[in-house]
Amino acid sequence: xxxxxxxxxxxxxxxxxxxxxxxxxxxxxxxxxxxxxxxxxxxxxxxxxxxxxxxxxxxxxxxxxxxxxxxxxxxxxxxxxxxxxxxxxxxxxxxxxxxxxxxxxxxxxxxxxxxxxxxxxxxxxxxxxxxxxxxxxxxxxxxxxxxxxxxxxxxxxxxxxxxxxxxxxxxxxxxxxxxxxxxxxxxxxxxxxxxxxxxxxxxxxxxxxxxxxxxxxxxxxxxxxxxxxxxxxxxxxxxxxxxxxxxxxxxxxxxxxxxxxxxxxxxxxxxxxxxxxxxxxxxxxxxxxxxxxxxxxxxxxxxxxxxxxxxxxxxxxxxxxxxxxxxxxxxxxxxxxxxxxxxxxxxxxxxxxxxxxx
Amino acid sequence: xxxxxxxxxxxxxxxxxxxxxxxxxxxxxxxxxxxxxxxxxxxxxxxxxxxxxxxxxxxxxxxxxxxxxxxxxxxxxxxxxxxxxxxxxxxxxxxxxxxxxxxxxxxxxxxxxxxxxxxxxxxxxxxxxxxxxxxxxxxxxxxxxxxxxxxxxxxxxxxxxxxxxxxxxxxxxxxxxxxxxxxxxxxxxxxxxxxxxxxxxxxxxxxxxxxxxxxxxxxxxxxxxxxxxxxxxxxxxxxxxxxxxxxxxxxxxxxxxxxxxxxxxxxxxxxxxxxxxxxxxxxxxxxxxxxxxxxxxxxxxxxxxxxxxxxxxxxxxxxxxxxxxxxxxxxxxxxxxxxxxxxxxxxxxxxxxxxxxxxxxxxxxxxxxxxxxxxxxxxxxxxxxxxxxxxxxxxxxxxxxxxxxxxxxxxxxxxxxxxxxxxxxxxxxxxxxxxxxxxxxxxxxxxxxxxxxxxxxxxxxxxxxxxxxxxxxxxxxxxxxxxxxxxxxxxxxxxxxxx
Numbered sequence: 133x134x135x136x137x138x139x140x141x142x143x144x145x146x147x148x149x150x151x152x153x154x155x156x157x158x159x160x161x162x163x164x165x166x167x168x169x170x171x172x173x174x175x176x177x178x179x180x181x182x183x184x185x186x187x188x189x190x191x192x193x194x195x196x197x198x199x200x201x202x203x204x205x206x207x208x209x210x211x212x213x214x215x216x217x218x219x220x221x222x223x224x225x226x227x228x229x230x231x232x233x234x235x236x237x238x239x240x241x242x243x244x245x246x247x248x249x250x251x252x253x254x255x256x257x258x259x260x261x262x263x264x265x266x267x268x269x270x271x272x273x274x275x276x277x278x279x280x281x282x283x284x285x286x287x288x289x290x291x292x293x294x295x296x297x298x299x300x301x302x303x304x305x306x307x308x309x310x311x312x313x314x315x316x317x318x319x320x321x322x323x324x325x326x327x328x329x330x331x332x333x334x335x336x337x338x339x340x341x342x343x344x345x346x347x348x349x350x351x352x353x354x355x356x357x358x359x360x361x362x363x364x365x366x367x368x369x370x371x372x373x374x375x376x377x378x379x380x381x382x383x384x385x386x387x388x389x390x391x392x393x394x395x396x397x398x399x400x401x402x403x404x405x406x407x408x409x410x411x412x413x414x415x416x417x418x419x420x421x422x423x424x425x426x427x428x429x430x431x432x433x434x435x436x437x438x439x440x441x442x443x444x445x446x447x448x449x450x451x452x453x454x455x456x457x458x459x460x461x462x463x464x465x466x467x468x469x470x471x472x473x474x475x476x477x478x479x480x481x482x483x484x485x486x487x488x489x490x
Numbered sequence: 491x492x493x494x495x496x497x498x499x500x501x502x503x504x505x506x507x508x509x510x511x512x513x514x515x516x517x518x519x520x521x522x523x524x525x526x527x528x529x530x531x532x533x534x535x536x537x538x539x540x541x542x543x544x545x546x547x548x549x550x551x552x553x554x555x556x557x558x559x560x561x562x563x564x565x566x567x568x569x570x571x572x573x574x575x576x577x578x579x580x581x582x583x584x585x586x587x588x589x590x591x592x593x594x595x596x597x598x599x600x601x602x603x604x605x606x607x608x609x610x611x612x613x614x615x616x617x618x619x620x621x622x623x624x625x626x627x628x629x630x631x632x633x634x635x636x637x638x639x640x641x642x643x644x645x646x647x648x649x650x651x652x653x654x655x656x657x658x659x660x661x662x663x664x665x666x667x668x669x670x671x672x673x674x675x676x677x678x679x680x681x682x683x684x685x686x687x688x689x690x691x692x693x694x695x696x697x698x699x700x701x702x703x704x705x706x707x708x709x710x711x712x713x714x715x716x717x718x719x720x721x722x723x724x725x726x727x728x729x730x731x732x733x734x735x736x737x738x739x740x741x742x743x744x745x746x747x748x749x750x751x752x753x754x755x756x757x758x759x760x761x762x763x764x765x766x767x768x769x770x771x772x773x774x775x776x777x778x779x780x781x782x783x784x785x786x787x788x789x790x791x792x793x794x795x796x797x798x799x800x801x802x803x804x805x806x807x808x809x810x811x812x813x814x815x816x817x818x819x820x821x822x823x824x825x826x827x828x829x830x831x832x833x834x835x836x837x838x839x840x841x842x843x844x845x846x847x848x849x850x851x852x853x854x855x856x857x858x859x860x861x862x863x864x865x866x867x868x869x870x871x872x873x874x875x876x877x878x879x880x881x882x883x884x885x886x887x888x889x890x891x892x893x894x895x896x897x898x899x900x901x902x903x904x905x906x907x908x909x910x911x912x913x914x915x916x917x918x919x920x921x922x923x924x925x926x927x928x929x930x931x932x933x934x935x936x937x938x939x940x941x942x943x944x945x946x947x948x949x950x951x952x953x954x955x956x957x958x959x960x961x962x963x964x965x966x967x968x969x970x971x972x973x974x975x976x977x978x979x980x981x982x983x984x985x986x987x988x989x
Contacts, residue, residue: 377585379557395557397585406589410558417558422565422589483535483562 133183133253136176136244136342138168143345144241149442150344150433151236151459152263152414156446159195159202159238167244176244177253178338184229184326190255191219191323193243194233196267196284197316198307202238211285211318212246218283218293219320231255231329233270233321235337236263236431254338259322261334261462262431265413267306268299269474271464272322275332282306282321286313334462340364354440358455367459370418370425372437373398373407375452394445398454407456409434411445416479418456426458427485429465429474433457499706500526500618502546502574502596510610514576514598518590524573525703529611531604535559538566544705548576548600548608560586568593576600576607626713633717639795642721643667646694646714650702654695655711657718657795659688662842664795671697677704679711681719688788692718725798726791729805733815735764737807740814740863766856770818773828774850774859775801776866778812778874783844793845799835812845812870814863819852825885832881841879846870851885861903868900889971901978909975912959919983921959922976924952929973933963 136144145164149157167176184190193212195202216227230246233239235258247254259270273279279299284306285291292309296302302321310317347360361367377397396409407425410417415432418425426432434443437453448454464470466487472478475485502524505511527544530537538547547567553559560577564586567575574596577586590597600607629649636642639657647655647668654668658678674695681690692711696704742757762768777793790808797806797815806813817828832847840847848869850862865884872887872894873880889908895901905913912918924942928949931937939949962968 376588379585395585397588399588404592406561406585406592408558408561408585408589419558419561419565421592422561422563422568424562481558 133177133179136178138171140342141167141171141176141241141244143342143349144244144338146345146348146442147341147343148236148238148240149444150348151240151341151431152442152444156444157237157442160241162202162206163238163241163245167241167248170245170248174248174251176247178256179229179253181255181257181326181330181333181335184255186325186327186330188228188326189223189225189323190229190231190326190329191216191227191320192231192233192259192272193246193318193320194239194267195242195316196306196310196319198310202316205287205314205316207287207318208289209249210289211287212242212320213249214285214289214291215283215318215320216246216250216252218285218291219281219323222281222283222293223323227252227323229253229255229326231333232258232338233267233319234258234260234263235334235341236260239263240338240341255326255329255333256338257329257333257335258337259329259333261337261465262429263414264429264474266303267319267321268303269478270299270322271334271462271470272324272328272332273299274464274469274473275328277322277324277328277332279321281323282319284309284313284317284319286310286317288314334464348440348442354435354437357440358457361457365459367457370456370458371398371400371405371407371420372402372453372455373400373405375448375450375454376406378448378450396448398456409456410481412479417476417481417483418458424483424486427476427481427483428479429461429470431459431461433459499622499703500615502526505611505614506598510614511576511598511607513602514600514607515579517587517597517599518595520574520594520596522594524596525706526573526611526615527705528615529608531608532563535562535566538563538570538572541567541570541572543571544703545570545572546574546576546608546611547572548604548611549578550604551578557586561589564589564593564595564597568595574598576604578604626709629710630713630717633714636717637721638725639665639718639721640667640798642714642718646692646710650694650707650710653697653702653707656693657690657722658693659690659792660842662792662796662839664690664792664839665799671695674698675704677707677711679708679715681715681722684788688786688792690722690788690792722791722795726794729794729798732803733805733807735766736804736814736816737809738764739766739816739859740807740809742860761856761859766816766859767818768855770856771821771852771854772856772859772862773817773819773852774862774866775815775817775828775832776812776848776850776863776870777806777814777840777845778848778867778870779843779845780874780878781811792843796836796839800832811867814866816859816862825852826883829881829883837879837881840881841877844878846873846876846878847881848873849881849883851883864899864903865907868895868903871896871900889968889975892971892974895974898978898981901975902982905975905979909960912961913979915955915959917955918959920952921955921961922979922983924949925956925961925963925972926976926980928953928963929969929976933969 141164145160148160220227230243230252232243243254259272279302280295282294294305296305343364347357376399379395394411398407405420408419409415416428418432435455435457436443437455443454465474471485471488476483506516525544526546529546530541531548531550532538533550533553549563564575576598579599579601633642633645636645643655643665644667652669656666657664674697676693677696678691678693692715694707694711696702696707793813794806801817804815804817806815828849848866850865853862869882869884872891873882875894887907892901892904927938927942935950936946939946961972
């Protein structure tokens with residue numbers, strides 16, 4: 133078990149932003165600020181799943197959004213507590229620990245706040261190992277762990293509990309509710325035992341975010357930071373290139389995906405390579421001269437070449453010099469089942485992932 | 491044959507300029523000329539990965555709607571060496587054009603329905619292909635009419651715009667036609683395989699900037715290959731028949747082991763009957779192969795094909811240890827011209843094959859024909875030792891040539907050439923014995939005198955004669971050759987080995 137300090141939370145926020153794959157970090161920074169302000173009132177305890185009793189009840193927390201940025205309508209503050217209570221009521225037992233629905237972005241960091249509010253520890257595991265847009269795209273789902281009961285609570289205080297077996301059907305129902313609840317909703321889902329999370333989750337992902345932050349926040353040369361990142365994440369810098377062109381709505385999208393499509397074209401001024409990034413909520417695809425260099429579930433991050441800071445889509449301007457860094461996702465995502473659930477075709481990209489051979 | 495004026499293959503530039511693609515908008519025109527063999531409408535990226543080279547890839551309206559798919563399609567098309575990519579008019583962006591420019595692949599946008607564009611292009615390709623088929627049939631008839639390898643190659647070269655066409659074996663050019671330009675993409679086609687026969691291929695060098703593409707040239711070569719084979723085999727049969735007198739001469743000189751007079755005694759008038767004339771001068775040419783080189787079926791056919799460049803009317807006869815031709819020469823022709831001609835025509839090829847040529851001295855009449863054959867053989871075998879590809883004249887040999895000789899007759903020939911004064915000296919036998927004793931005793935005058943049962947001063951006095959007959963014992967390089975020559979000559983002495 134480890135008690136997080138204010139500095140840890142700052143690093144955690146940087147790491148969550150790094151793994152957000154381009155999502156606007158305003159809400160992450162807002163939560164970082166809230167948690168740091170609330171730290172004097174309690175502890176944020178981070179523990180490994182092995183430290184729990186195998187039968188302990190754990191539950192995933194996460195926002196589900198449908199078109200509205202959380203920063204545009206901040207939560208009241210009791211939404212996740214309400215969700216946890218609903219799960220406890222439904223299952224008739226107490227929740228022992230919380231875990232993040234995703235190891236990145238807002239859903240990576242928000243359980244720290246809920247942990248402060250409830251005095252529950254945070255498990256150093258998650259069911260995505262990165263950020264994926266759909267609540268059904270989890271390793272728990274691959275492992276056959278039930279997604280329900282799902283507790284949903286909106287900013288208005290309205291709440292619902294869903295019992296649904298199929299994760300894809302759950303997706304549809306939750307998103308319908310979210311629209312009615314105002315554009316986003318706090319959720320608690322995948323209630324399971326610590327044993328189930330240990331067997332089907334991805335571990336060490338909270339600590340990884342802190343370590344990423346420690347590297348990126350350090351006062352060091354950019355190249356030195358990259359060396360450490362490569363060492364930590366087995367990451368690769370695909371290109372250092374200048375933004376040449378941006379376009380929105382570059383391709384058709386399927387109804388139901390909470391996104392808008394964007395494409396970014398960069399040119400590597402040394403090699404002449406043309407790099408094209410396809411973006412939805414996160415960067416899905418990297419083409420180098422038209423050839424696939426990386427594709428979801430690879431984690432793609434843009435960093436400013438000058439400072440080594442994470443660059444988000446809203447920050448990108450034509451003429452910026454960026455480093456395109458690719459971090460492999462958890463190995464389970466490159467299995468056939470993993471790629472079926474979270475590979476390029478799942479995002480409407482009719483192409484085969486480079487790591488798939490069939 | 492008449493060289494056709496009509497193109498037998500479409501290219502992107504001409505089809506865009508005045509063909510079925512004249513309605514499309516060129517977003518990027520590749521620097522390199524792109525020919526068109528086919529067209530395909532694709533609805534997914536995987537299809538592009540299977541298109542053959544020189545295909546125009548037309549993206550469906552659905553595919554073209556995603557900018558990234560156009561980028562990926564360009565990449566796949568480039569990898570497949572497609573001729574061009576045609577996308578729906580409204581979907582292109584600057585980045586796509588930049589990528590086409592970077593990959594140097596033709597990119598066009600069509601306002602019409604993609605299937606309409608593809609069908610129009612397919613019809614045009616079909617029409618041109620039918621013209622090409624007719625043209626190919628005419629070409630096949632033309633090469634079939636030719637009876638020599640040289641003429642078949644010339645016909646191929648002419649039809650393909652005088653590009654260089656060669657017949658090659660293991661990198662050695664056996665026959666060639668067309669331009670001297672050595673730059674270009676080599677396209678080769680193996681001649682039809684014959685069991686145990688050497689592998690020979692037909693090669694054309696296709697210049698990068700000329701009109702014909704490698705695939706098209708390969709098609710013409712494939713059509714012509716059987717005709718090349720047939721002409722070569724016909725020539726081989728003719729050469730075999732025409733070389734019969736030479737073969738007979740070689741066999742007779744070997745069997746009788748004598749001069750023409752001896753042959754004439756055994757087989758009266760045979761040489762004259764075989765076509766050798768008493769009032770004609772001749773030079774023998776022998777081509778040797780290395781002794782260790784294994785015999786391969788078809789090797790003689792290759793050497794004969796090469797030899798046609800030198801003297802087509804006097805084909806080589808295959809003899810033991812090499813190939814032989816006896817060439818009639820006139821007195822007006824200066825010395826050394828045959829050697830020069832052989833070097834110019836096939837010197838490099840002989841070197842590549844590891845062979846060497848030797849020529850005899852010019853002789854008048856038929857009396858010395860057997861000796862000429864031996865002279866040429868000795869010269870050729872000496873050439874093998876010096877350097878593959880050497881063309882050696884027997885008349886230019888020194889005493890060192892005996893190091894390449896493999897029998898007494900050859901050594902005697904070299905001795906006759908290099909030590910004529912010795913052979914004609916009245917005290918020849920004594921000089922031979924004295925000098926041999928000196929050499930056998932490691933140049934010790936004392937030991938040599940002892941072995942000859944002479945006083946040292948007596949031998950010293952006699953050895954002064956050695957230099958008079960052209961033997962230079964003070965030249966270390968000559969000691970071994972002289973030793974060999976004298977050893978062979980001593981075997982022919984009638985007087986016992988005592989003084």
